[in-house]
Amino acid sequence: MSDTATADTAILKQHLIDPEICIRCNTCESVCPQLAVTHDSNNYVVDASKCNFCMACISPCPTGSIDNWRLVPKAQPYTLEEQFSWEELPPEKTPEELAALGVADGASDAAADLQPQAQAAPAADPTGEAPFNSAAYGATIPPWSAAAAFANLYGPKAAEKFVTATVVGTVRVTEVGTQYDTHHIMLDFGSMPFPVLEGQSIGIIPPGVDERGKPHHPRQYSIASPRNGERPGYNNISLTIKRVLEDYDGKPVRGVASNYMCDLKVGDKVQVTGPFGTSFLMPNHPRSHIVMICTGTGSAPMRAMTEWRRRLRKSGKFEGGKLMLFFGARTKEELPYFGPLLGLPKDFIDINFAFSRTQGAPKKYVQDLMRERAADLAGLLQDANSHFYVCGLKSMEEGVVLALRDVAQGAGLNWDDIGPRLKKEGRLHLETY
Known part of the structure; x- marks a missing residue:
């Protein structure tokens, strides 16, 4: 986080994650040097008390959901509990709303002063005395x-919320076992544009709703096929998807998206967002x-x-x-x-x-x-x-x-x-x- 140079403005430019765009890939949490990013079963969020505005998480985010900010009173940032409950970002507060919350007049113009801090260079650790990052x-x-990669052609903030793909193939690519079940799944987009490159990923939207009655968020999967398709010359891709059949305690467990994908049959339709990653x-x-x-x-x-x-x-x-x-x-x-x-x-x-x-x-x-x-x-x-x-x-x-x-x-x-x-x-x- 960052605040203005003068204390009387009492304003904070709070770093937030857009829950509509986020595909829950965990990239932001894995790269945050301050451990400011965390998540629950619903959202990834940023802890205002830990974020130091270093910007380390911005570039790696494949969707841009991490690059969102709101001006709030410094003493009243959005709490983790509030962020965990969001389905969409709150609207920007007006100058009048900020003033009503105790922010000094003109403080909303302070955004220009809230510039990113220089990110510290990574410290090597040849001696083992400091944590290796x-x-x-x-x-x-x-x-x-x-x-050059195309990204975010389909999603909540794009013209089309998703594109429909048809399952044209599914085959198991691991031997039969009780703790693993991995499938190679081929999806065809027909005449709908979906250009991809090696290293990109997509989002799959599982049907139905979660325990809160809300539509499931997209789950991210890396593309396993080259740029000219799993079947060369066709508008198709492939995915490698594993569903875990047992947890570490030997108890049966089924992931929402992986279970859905591994049970698909040829001819089934799938809602896809993306592609992601550049x-x-x-x-x-x-x-x-x-x-x-x-x-x-x-x-x-x-x-x-x-x-x-x-x-x-x-x-x-x-x-x-x-x-x-x-x-x-x-x-x-x-x-x-x-x-x-x-x-x-x-x-x-x-x-x-x-x-x-x-x-x-x-x-x-x-x-x-x-x-x-x-x-x-x-x-x-x-x-x-x-x-x-x-x-x-x-x-x-x-x-x-x-x-x-x-x-x-x-x-x-x-x-x-x-x-x-x-x-x-x-x-x-x-x-x-």
Whole structure:
């Protein structure tokens, strides 16, 4: 938050999140260095007592819902309880309303004085004495050779609230199990425009209402198909969706959107918003190398990038540029696309699997494999054409970025220089949830 320079105005430009646009992707909460963003089952909100107006959450937000502000009396900001209950943002307060609340005359003109504070540079932590902030190294701009992305074509604040897609295919992509059930779902948009790029996501609106009797909010899913469609030349996309069948205590559990999507049949209709995202995009220049690090359904954008490269290579339109994949799951049975991945040529993609729950084998995570491949990764870290993408559970993010730091330092490289440069040049992208 920020207030005016003079105390007598007693005004606050409060940072708020638009609940109509927000797709509950958790990006804002994951990148906030002040822990000012929190959420309940309804909304993501900003705590005015913690927000320091650093703006770290603005660029990563895929929808723009985070970039909203209201002038309020400094002593009477909107509370968390109020924000949790909102279905839409409150209207701007008029000068008369502010005056009635005790704000000095003319205070509403103070918005021009409420400028963002400079965001502090991330501090490296080679000694372990201070908390390591992995999110500080995530880029919010795309690679220089990325294609231009369309975003927010459909949604609450767009001309069309949603676009209707038809399910044209659904297939299970993990072996049968009691704790996991992952599906590859194909959606066709017919003649309605829905241009996408690898790394973007969409929102799915589940039918029905929640426990409060309100329509369900859209749920975000990463696109798993390349820009020219799951079926090349058609206006379609694919998604990788996992529904959890049991919680950690072994109790049955069903997510609203994931359960709905995994039960869809060919011919069913789905309401879609988006597309979202303009930074987690792949590079397109022939010398570019892509290192993909993911777990579970975090493989969706990696599949999209890999398939686009595969199609370019098959057509003879792309030469050079390495692909390297670090893919983690509890067991190979839970790992989506395990069979198809084994069929990819070794000279096309360097695949490294990490399984943490294989019976009779030691636990291994993606960051462990990264350290095992330190020599190769160190060379890529020194190459300005290398781009790194991380997607999966939030719990993996810190370990992965720490592994990159350790690889750099082990090779005698200066992480204090390399880490911030990866962010500045749009070459390290973190999309965790």
